[in-house]
Amino acid sequence: MSSGIAVDVRDLVKVYPGGVRGVDGLTFSVVVGEIYGLVGPNGSGKTTTLRIIATLLKPSGGSVRVFGFDAVSGAMKVRELIAYLPEEAGAYRDLTGLDFIRFFLGARFRGGRLEEAVEEAVKIADLGSDIKRPVRGYSKGMKRLLALSVVLASRPRLFILDEPTSGLDVERSLRVRNLVREYARRYGVTVLLSSHNMLEVEYLCDRVGIIYRGRLVAEGAPEELKARYSVRNLEEAFVRAVGG
Amino acid sequence: MVFAALVKKEIMVVLKSPAFIAGIVLLVAYFGILGKVIGVATEQVAKEAVESYIGVVSEDVSAVTQGLLHVANVTLKGRLLMVPTVEDGLRKFPVVILVPAGFGSSLLRNTTLYIYGYTAVDSISLIQPSRSQLVYSVVKVLEELGKAVVATEKGINISEISRTLIPRMEARVGGRVVDVNMLSSLLFSIMMLAYMVGILGMLALMYSAQSVATEKEEKAFEMLLTLPVSRTTIAVAKVVGAVVLSVIMVVAYFAGFSFILTSVSTPTPTEGAQTMTGSLWDLLQFLGGDGVALLSLSLGLMLMFSGSLGLLIGSISSDTRVAGAVAGPIGVALYISLLASQFVGVPLSASSSLLGATVYGLPLAIFASYVLENRMIALQATGIATAVTLLTVLAVVRVFESERILVGISIRRRKQVK
Numbered sequence: 001m002s003s004g005i006a007v008d009v010r011d012l013v014k015v016y017p018g019g020v021r022g023v024d025g026l027t028f029s030v031v032v033g034e035i036y037g038l039v040g041p042n043g044s045g046k047t048t049t050l051r052i053i054a055t056l057l058k059p060s061g062g063s064v065r066v067f068g069f070d071a072v073s074g075a076m077k078v079r080e081l082i083a084y085l086p087e088e089a090g091a092y093r094d095l096t097g098l099d100f101i102r103f104f105l106g107a108r109f110r111g112g113r114l115e116e117a118v119e120e121a122v123k124i125a126d127l128g129s130d131i132k133r134p135v136r137g138y139s140k141g142m143k144r145l146l147a148l149s150v151v152l153a154s155r156p157r158l159f160i161l162d163e164p165t166s167g168l169d170v171e172r173s174l175r176v177r178n179l180v181r182e183y184a185r186r187y188g189v190t191v192l193l194s195s196h197n198m199l200e201v202e203y204l205c206d207r208v209g210i211i212y213r214g215r216l217v218a219e220g221a222p223e224e225l226k227a228r229y230s231v232r233n234l235e236e237a238f239v240r241a242v243g244g
Numbered sequence: 245m246v247f248a249a250l251v252k253k254e255i256m257v258v259l260k261s262p263a264f265i266a267g268i269v270l271l272v273a274y275f276g277i278l279g280k281v282i283g284v285a286t287e288q289v290a291k292e293a294v295e296s297y298i299g300v301v302s303e304d305v306s307a308v309t310q311g312l313l314h315v316a317n318v319t320l321k322g323r324l325l326m327v328p329t330v331e332d333g334l335r336k337f338p339v340v341i342l343v344p345a346g347f348g349s350s351l352l353r354n355t356t357l358y359i360y361g362y363t364a365v366d367s368i369s370l371i372q373p374s375r376s377q378l379v380y381s382v383v384k385v386l387e388e389l390g391k392a393v394v395a396t397e398k399g400i401n402i403s404e405i406s407r408t409l410i411p412r413m414e415a416r417v418g419g420r421v422v423d424v425n426m427l428s429s430l431l432f433s434i435m436m437l438a439y440m441v442g443i444l445g446m447l448a449l450m451y452s453a454q455s456v457a458t459e460k461e462e463k464a465f466e467m468l469l470t471l472p473v474s475r476t477t478i479a480v481a482k483v484v485g486a487v488v489l490s491v492i493m494v495v496a497y498f499a500g501f502s503f504i505l506t507s508v509s510t511p512t513p514t515e516g517a518q519t520m521t522g523s524l525w526d527l528l529q530f531l532g533g534d535g536v537a538l539l540s541l542s543l544g545l546m547l548m549f550s551g552s553l554g555l556l557i558g559s560i561s562s563d564t565r566v567a568g569a570v571a572g573p574i575g576v577a578l579y580i581s582l583l584a585s586q587f588v589g590v591p592l593s594a595s596s597s598l599l600g601a602t603v604y605g606l607p608l609a610i611f612a613s614y615v616l617e618n619r620m621i622a623l624q625a626t627g628i629a630t631a632v633t634l635l636t637v638l639a640v641v642r643v644f645e646s647e648r649i650l651v652g653i654s655i656r657r658r659k660q661v662k
Contacts (some may be wrong), residue, residue, distance in 0.1 A: 038303070054470045057647045080472040090463030100464075107471040147467065 006032045006067055006158055006190040007053060013061030014048050014214075022048035024214030030207075032067075035184050035191040039198070039238055045214040046177035046194040047087060048072070050162050053192065054084040061230035083154040083190060087162040089193075093136035097127055097146050100135060104150040123155035124179060140167045148176060152183050160184070161193040165200060173197075177204055198235040209236065212242040264587035270573045277491045278584055285587040289374050292338060298382055299333025299340035300324050306348030308393060311344070315389050316653035319381065333363040334416055339378050351390050351407065352397060359383055361411045363424065368431055368608055369589030376413055376424055393586050417592060417615050426530075427615070433527035434611040435586055438604075441546055442582040444494055445604055449557075451493075452486035453571035456558030466650070477557070479644040483637060486551030489545070494543070506639075527611075538622050542606035545626075545633045549603040552636040559643045562652040580605055594618065600625030603632055 014022040021046040030036040038046045051057045053064055053232065055075040064071035066078045101121045102114075110115050122131055125145050127138075144167060151159060164180060165173035181204055182222045184191050197240050201208055202222045205232040210218040210225075218225060218241040222234050229240040298320075300310060318501045326340075327333035332338035342360040350357050361379035387409040395402040413424035468478065525627040528536050554571055556586035582604055590599065596612035597620075599605035609625035643649055 051466075051650075054466075056466060056469055056650055076472065076474065079470055082470065084467065084470040086463065086466040088463045089467055092459070092462055104467065104471065107473050147464075150467070244441055 004032050005037075005065075006030045006034075007192055008065040009049065009053070009062070010064075011062035012049065012052065012059055012064060014045070015060040021214055023052070024057075026211060026214060026216055027062075028209045028216050028219060030190060030192050032190055033184070033188050034206040035181070035193070035204050037201040037208045038192070038194040038211060039196070039201055039208060039234075040194075040211040043240060044211045046211060047162055048214075050084070050160050050192070050194055053078075053228060054082060054160050055079055056084075078203075079160070081157045082160055083156040083158075084160045085147055085151045085162060085164060090143055091135040091138070091146055094134055096134055097125065097131040097138070098101065098122065100146060101150055101153075103129075105153060107233040108154055110129060114183055117153045117155075120135055121149040122147075124152050125149035126175075127238060141169060141172050144168055145172065145176070148179070149150070152179060155183075155187055155189070156162070157190060159189055159191045159193070161191065163195055164193055165197065173200070196235065202234045210241045217241050252365060262264040262502065266569070270577070273574070274577050275581070278580060282584055282587045284432065285369075285589065293378055294379075295321050296339070296378060297325050297337050297379075298378065299327040299337040300328075301327055301330055301333060301340060301342045303345040304343050304347040308348030308351060308397070310348075311342055312348075312351070312386065312389055312393050315354050315384070315393075319385055319389065324382075325401060330362050334362060338375050339363050339382075339440065341379060341628030343381055351436055352394055355406050356408050356410065357390075358410050358412055361413045361424075362383075363413070363415050365415045365417045365422070365427065365646060367589035367592050368434070368612065369586055376428065381409055388557050391545070396476060399487055420615075420617060422615065430527055430530055430615070433524055434470050436609060437524065437527065438582055438585070438607050440497060441543060441607055442579040443545050444490060444497055444543075445550040446579045447493055448486060448490035448547050449554040449575045449578070450568070450571045451489060452482070452551045453558040453561070453567040454554075454564055455486065456482065456566035456591060457564040460561075461563055469649070475649075476641050479635070479641045482555055483551050483640065486554060490551060492545045494547070519524050531610070532613050535622075537612060538610050539607055541626060542603075542610060544628050545606065546603050549629075549633040549636055552640050555640045556636065559640065559649050560652050566652075592616065594621060597624035597628065600628030601632055603629045605635045652655045 007085070009026055009028050012023050012026040016022055021112070026045065026049060028036075028038075038049065040046050048057065052166070053066060053071060055071050055078050067081050069077040074084070078087065093102070098118075102118055105114055105117045107123060125142075125143065125148075127142055130138070135146070138146065144165075148164065150162070151224075159180070161180065164216050165176050168176060177200060180191060180193070183189055191204075193201075193204070205222065207219065207221055208225060209216050212221050215219060218237075220222055220228065222237075225234060225237040225241070229237045229239060231237050300313060302313060309363075313324060313326075325337070327336065330342055331339050338548060340362045342362065344358065344360065346356065348360070361376070363375040363379065363381070365375075390409065391402050391405040392408050394405050394407065400407075415422045415424045415427050417427070459468070469475070487561065526551045528539075531539060553574070557571045557574065558567045561570060583600075585605070585608070590596070590605065590608050590612070592612050592615065594616075596609045597614075599609035599612075606625055610622045613619060613622035613625070
């Protein structure tokens with residue numbers, strides 16, 4: 001594998017118990033340092049793919065390599081290189097936001113580096129004095145920001161973000177997009193994200209992969225895709241790609 | 245109307261859960277079987293008290309004693325059978341009464357007399373105290389008839405006769421002679437301890453099952469599993485966490501149970517017998533330092549077993565409702581099994597070591613070991629319980645390393661694929 005490839009997915013198949021095919025021969029790769037967006041309709045296999053790359057699920061067929069490490073046999077090594085934000089990431093309701101940040105970052109850092117990372121996460125979350133309150137009183141948006149702060153402050157080599165702005169208002173969504181872009185550019189972190197928001201994908205992503213029924217049906221930079229389907233925006237390109 | 249619909253919704257949401265239905269079916273079946281077992285056991289106890297034959301060893305061949313025993317046998321509908329020795333009698337009958345030499349002449353002279361009762365204790369159960377009661381009831385018959393014999397011999401009114409027959413009880417446990425009151429007291433204490441352990445185990449099991457399921461519901465679980473920490477470490481940390489929290493509960497419950505145990509004493513101790521209250525302290529004294537150490541280890545194993553079993557349930561459950569629906573009946577079943585053991589009877593023999601396989605029964609096995617003065621039983625039972633506990637921990641680790649931890653086990657609905 002090339003040293004310039006962060007994520008290499010080859011002929012990926014995931015069959016759930018009962019025979020439901022979550023992913024059906026998916027192939028794509030993410031170049032180091034780029035922001036890659038996976039888009040597709042509900043049930044197309046986006047979350048399943050991200051979960052396999054994040055070592056949560058095991059593939060039924062094909063392979064997934066992250067910076068050269070197999071997501072199954074080298075799962076531990078992969079986990080050292082990634083930070084995953086699930087679509088519905090929450091937090092322990094009886095811990096304070098600060099406790100939550102300290103717990104998750106404590107699994108990656110020690111001593112002074114931990115304190116720096118905690119400080120960074122607190123700044124990203126931007127929850128003011130609420131950071132010292134139990135999570136049970138947080139709104140959905142606050143919880144999302146808290147989880148994202150931990151992911152970003154982890155400064156891994158790969159962010160895996162499943163619907164990063166899901167459930168956030170316009171202002172917070174914009175802030176999250178800016179943060180993701182800033183971290184990717186400033187620290188050279190590769191980003192693999194999924195989203196239903198084409199505006200977000202067009203704004204953030206260097207390349208986009210459109211998946212449908214577990215397979216990649218189109219791939220390219222947002223401008224390329226628009227040109228390929230002779231449409232004005234990515235939303236229309238998406239609809240054309242999936243045969244709408 | 246809206247209120248009725250809301251109530252209906254609350255009920256239907258739970259009733260339609262396959263785990264809840266399975267839990268109900270399991271509980272009904274379990275209690276049905278258990279009720280039958282307890283019914284048979286209690287029936288056996290009652291039958292033994294009313295119908296059992298009683299061996300009699302008479303060292304006194306006087307006409308007074310022989311006449312008294314004959315009348316007593318008629319009164320007890322032929323349930324008294326003469327045997328040559330106590331040992332021979334205990335091989336054939338649940339209890340044996342020994343009438344000492346000189347009993348007849350003593351009956352005519354003294355107001356207080358002694359008679360000896362022996363029981364063979366082969367299990368930790370309700371049968372043991374009922375056997376003692378059997379001796380007491382026969383002694384009472386002999387006492388009343390003895391007064392009549394004395395009245396006849398002396399030609400005076402029976403109301404002027406005062407005779408007290410005191411039974412001196414001994415229990416034969418695996419060839420050893422044990423004071424029956426002490427044994428009753430210790431049996432009571434160990435059973436109370438076992439119940440306490442059972443409650444704690446049940447709480448630990450339900451707590452740990454809910455903890456993983458809650459973590460899944462709080463949506464922090466997936467982030468946790470992608471941390472650069474081995475799943476084994478996460479699983480073991482969860483088991484240890486569940487044990488520590490259970491220990492906090494142990495302290496609170498232990499204090500409460502100790503208070504109850506120290507407040508209860510064994511009824512009607514006989515003269516000459518060592519009087520012991522049914523306190524935990526007596527039990528600990530009986531077991532000694534090494535026995536207490538083993539008992540403490542058994543508590544630790546039980547907590548670890550319960551915590552692991554709970555984690556296993558929580559790990560494969562999709563949410564707290566399923567976890568509760570599965571862990572609840574299992575916890576109750578384990579506890580009720582322990583409760584039922586007093587009716588069914590826990591073997592008091594070398595086979596007691598097999599109790600270790602249930603982990604919850606380990607304190608009873610340790611107790612049996614010390615009563616029988618056979619330390620191998622305790623060691624074997626502890627070894628078995630340790631193996632069972634480690635296997636359960638291993639199963640938790642395996643589940644944590646598989647994707648079952650995330651997708652769970654679906655009974656009916658399939659996971660929606662995104």
